[in-house]
Ligand SMILES: [Zn+2]
């Protein structure tokens with residue numbers, strides 16, 4: 001099984017646009033457990049200025065994936081993590097995007113915090129949502145599509161309410177390609 005590398009993605013000079021290091025460390029630990037492979041945070045950061053749509057004030061996730069692809073090494077999966085809000089042209093926003101059966105995925109925390117919805121911040125909930133969204137996008141890199149089991153982390157979720165009801169684990173069917181994609 002290839003290791004997973006997390007790459008912090010920044011956008012502009014605002015510190016609020018950087019993913020928090022403690023959140024990244026917790027994410028790395030959770031992903032290492034879920035995927036049973038080493039997961040580390042790359043020391044470099046990556047600026048998303050090139051993917052900014054100034055009119056939308058959002059970052060184009062497909063362009064980010066293409067850039068991550070160039071930064072990816074063939075012997076690791078790469079997950080970009082950002083606090084910047086992401087979009088694809090046909091949707092208002094995305095929590096993340098991944099290459100189906102590829103090497104790269106990206107996730108955003110921009111809409112995962114309660115404060116985005118006008119509620120008091122809850123770190124535990126933010127952490128949980130980020131772990132689920134990251135596992136989901138990485139699941140796509142194993143060739144998994146959306147799962148009909150609402151408890152499975154591969155269930156589609158375009159709202160935080162849907163993220164909250166599903167689990168952080170893969171169902172039995174989805175777990176197979178994930179755990180047999182490697183050498184163990
Ligand atoms: Zn998905």
Ligand SMILES: [Zn+2]
Pocket residue numbers: 147148149152153154155170171172173174175
């Ligand atoms: Zn499933």
